[in-house]
Amino acid sequence: MTAPVIRSDVPGSFAWGVFHDRHPKLIQQVIDALPYGPGERAAVEDLLAESISGALQPLSTSAHDHQQWVEWGGEGLHGRPWGEAPFLWAESYFYRRLLEATGYFRPGTWQGIDPFAPFKDAELAGAAVDAELVALGDLPSEFTDKRAIALLSSALWGNRADLSFQITAEAGGSIASDLVADDSESLWAELERAQGGRVCIIADNAGRELLPDLVLVDHLLASGLAAQVVVYVKPQPYYVSDATMADVLATVERLRTATTAAAGTIGERLWRAMNSGALVVRTHPFFCAPLPFHDMPADLRSEFAGAAMTILKGDLNYRRLVGDQLWPPTTAFTELASHFPSAVTALRTLKSDVIVGVDAAVVAQLDNAGTPWRTNGRHAVIQVDLRR
Numbered sequence: 001m002t003a004p005v006i007r008s009d010v011p012g013s014f015a016w017g018v019f020h021d022r023h024p025k026l027i028q029q030v031i032d033a034l035p036y037g038p039g040e041r042a043a044v045e046d047l048l049a050e051s052i053s054g055a056l057q058p059l060s061t062s063a064h065d066h067q068q069w070v071e072w073g074g075e076g077l078h079g080r081p082w083g084e085a086p087f088l089w090a091e092s093y094f095y096r097r098l099l100e101a102t103g104y105f106r107p108g109t110w111q112g113i114d115p116f117a118p119f120k121d122a123e124l125a126g127a128a129v130d131a132e133l134v135a136l137g138d139l140p141s142e143f144t145d146k147r148a149i150a151l152l153s154s155a156l157w158g159n160r161a162d163l164s165f166q167i168t169a170e171a172g173g174s175i176a177s178d179l180v181a182d183d184s185e186s187l188w189a190e191l192e193r194a195q196g197g198r199v200c201i202i203a204d205n206a207g208r209e210l211l212p213d214l215v216l217v218d219h220l221l222a223s224g225l226a227a228q229v230v231v232y233v234k235p236q237p238y239y240v241s242d243a244t245m246a247d248v249l250a251t252v253e254r255l256r257t258a259t260t261a262a263a264g265t266i267g268e269r270l271w272r273a274m275n276s277g278a279l280v281v282r283t284h285p286f287f288c289a290p291l292p293f294h295d296m297p298a299d300l301r302s303e304f305a306g307a308a309m310t311i312l313k314g315d316l317n318y319r320r321l322v323g324d325q326l327w328p329p330t331t332a333f334t335e336l337a338s339h340f341p342s343a344v345t346a347l348r349t350l351k352s353d354v355i356v357g358v359d360a361a362v363v364a365q366l367d368n369a370g371t372p373w374r375t376n377g378r379h380a381v382i383q384v385d386l387r388r
């Protein structure tokens with residue numbers, strides 16, 4: 001089964017807009033957020049110009065991962081317009097090159113400085129997170145189904161980043177009308193069945209998404225649904241807000257030091273779970289690779305094999321799971337997710353063209369509404385492949 005691979009060279013398409021509208025704004029924000037010197041500023045602006053109208057250049061041969069990117073497909077793309085590369089490849093490479101331009105990997109003063117840290121720090125410190133921590137206290141405190149459903153919903157809508165505990169506390173757990181596919185009952189049934197196994201979570205964004213993700217992790221462990229949770233984060237700053245280990249530590253600390261008792265208790269439990277190995281945070285270079293998960297290397301594949309469930313958060317992980325291709329939206333999710341080494345659940349709000357596993361009647365209704373439902377971030381899916 002195949003479908004056209006998405007590229008960013010179709011004017012007016014969503015992918016085209018990411019390069020031509022979103023990236024110029026993003027680059028401006030990056031060079032305004034930290035006092036980069038003339039060299040870094042010029043390199044960042046050159047990257048933007050190259051990605052819009054130039055030819056795709058390789059990483060410098062002195063870069064530690066130069067060869068890795070050649071193997072990930074760079075060789076065939078060097079010298080060609082960026083828009084001819086698959087959108088997933090080009091967007092991922094843009095973030096790698098942005099780290100190059102800001103000196104993230106180069107020995108020197110900017111080495112190891114996350115260019116997106118000012119945005120992530122501001123979000124985590126902000127009033128919206130304060131309100132989230134207060135709302136956490138309104139959720140049922142016992143490890144009931146009601147709490148589980150509310151926390152799953154918070155983790156899902158945390159990917160939308162304007163909705164999380166506050167809305168789930170009010171709405172009793174779901175915003176059903178915006179969910180275009182909901183296999184959550186299968187997820188809970190499978191977790192009950194496999195009780196006490198290892199659950200993997202492939203995290204997405206820091207801040208208002210990672211916070212509910214970690215609260216869900218705490219629930220899985222404290223309720224006994226999982227004996228161990230492994231959270232996978234990015235090895236380096238990526239797609240602006242993607243979570244790294246530094247973001248996990250900052251979020252656990254935000255919970256621990258919260259003035260509300262519910263949040264503080266969860267933060268302490270997460271800390272102790274890390275001490276005991278019940279909660280493990282891991283990463284791998286492949287999490288910043290420009291390729292679908294179908295192509296994951298054997299060492300990473302073996303980490304997921306044997307997990308009771310892997311939960312993938314967010315839009316980018318969804319694109320990598322099912323392939324960044326224009327599938328008919330009614331294509332079965334299980335058909336495209338079956339390559340993954342364990343049972344999988346996608347928790348994703350729709351922010352790009354890729355979508356599968358939606359009933360024909362729902363697709364027709366969404367199409368008829370005339371809104372860009374695939375990309376406007378309003379809709380979401382909970383999709384499960386039980387691998388049976």
Ligand SMILES: O=P(O)(O)OC[C@H]1O[C@](O)(CO)[C@@H](O)[C@@H]1O
Nearest residue numbers: 018204205314315316317351352
């Ligand atoms: O943070 P998320 O949910 O993975 O969303 C990332 C998405 O944002 C974009 O970079 C731009 O909207 C998409 O191309 C990408 O899939």
